[in-house]
Amino acid sequence: MHVISWWSLAWCAIPVVLIAIVYARWSGKASEVLLSAARMTLQLIGVGYVLVALFDNPSPWITGAVLILMVSIASWIALRPVNHQRNYLKPTVIALACSAGLHLFISLVLVIGVETWYEPRVIIPLAGMYFANTMNAISLATERYHSELQEGKPEPKARLTAFQAAMIPQINSLLAVGLVSLPGMMTGQILSGVSPLIAVRYQIMIMTMVLGSGGCGAALMLWQLGRAQPSGQQTDNGMTDHKPADKDK
Structure with a gap:
């Protein structure tokens, strides 16, 4: 099995940058994809270390x-x-x-x-x-x-x-x-x-x-x-609306 080095993994930033450019030109929110990719990377690295510990001590x-x-x-x-x-x-x-x-x-x-x-x-x-x-x-x-x-x-x-x-x-x-x-x-x-x-x-x-x-x-x-x-008439937000029954006067 081929082992991917950390330096080789850096090339994976290319697709992230390409999509960030599209975001920047079309919506001006390139930070959304950049932050998501960064969060994904940190989460997976953290999970990797946690899994190593879990596997060694079930x-x-x-x-x-x-x-x-x-x-x-x-x-x-x-x-x-x-x-x-x-x-x-x-x-x-x-x-x-x-x-x-x-x-x-x-x-x-x-x-x-x-x-x-x-x-x-x-x-x-x-x-x-x-x-x-x-x-x-x-x-x-x-x-x-x-x-x-x-x-x-x-x-x-x-x-x-x-x-x-x-x-x-x-x-x-x-x-x-x-x-x-x-x-x-x-x-x-x-x-x-x-x-x-x-x-x-x-x-x-x-x-x-x-x-x-x-x-x-x-x-x-x-x-x-x-x-x-509940039973009753639907309101504008899709939920049903109950109206209390009129009490006898």
């Missing part, structure tokens, strides 16, 4: 704490399109944790058959992929659901439209894999010297679990939001 308590932290951050990021509405946070955490947790169990116990569930080398990479994809599905579903309600659409129609929108990236990735692209995990395994036929098995597991986790997460989120909708 612990169920530490692994559990990392998973809780990942769920919390992913839930907060998922609500960004709806301005982090507080009443959406609890259903987001429930949808993300339940959906990704179920598919982690299927992967670790039924498919891979690990002896210890908290092995960091296995559960953290898988959890990262499942949480990230489920987060995106929930985010898309929530934003579309909120928008549909704001436009005065009935709740069942808003729910269906939101779910279909959330599943577009999931379905597209299934249709394109192998023909248009080789997914990241499979590419990484092949570059590290693993047989493509072995890498294919892992990638099939990842793709199906991501599909299920994202779809179930979006569905569970929309189901909770639908139950939270």
Whole structure:
């Protein structure tokens, strides 16, 4: 496997600079892409050192704490399109944790058959992929659901439209894999010297679990939001408005 040096990695700044130039000429906000790229680099370097420590000292308590932290951050990021509405946070955490947790169990116990569930080398990479994809599905579903309600659409129609929108990236990735692209995990395994036929098995597991986790997460989120909708007339912001009944005079 080829090892990338830090000096060679510096060439990765070229695409960042190119996009920053586009930002600067078109919107005047080049700092957005530059800060995002810098944050990404620092986060990944920091995570790299943390993972090295976790891999050398596996612990169920530490692994559990990392998973809780990942769920919390992913839930907060998922609500960004709806301005982090507080009443959406609890259903987001429930949808993300339940959906990704179920598919982690299927992967670790039924498919891979690990002896210890908290092995960091296995559960953290898988959890990262499942949480990230489920987060995106929930985010898309929530934003579309909120928008549909704001436009005065009935709740069942808003729910269906939101779910279909959330599943577009999931379905597209299934249709394109192998023909248009080789997914990241499979590419990484092949570059590290693993047989493509072995890498294919892992990638099939990842793709199906991501599909299920994202779809179930979006569905569970929309189901909770639908139950939270009180009966009554919808207001301009898509929520329903209850008017207290007139008391007998």
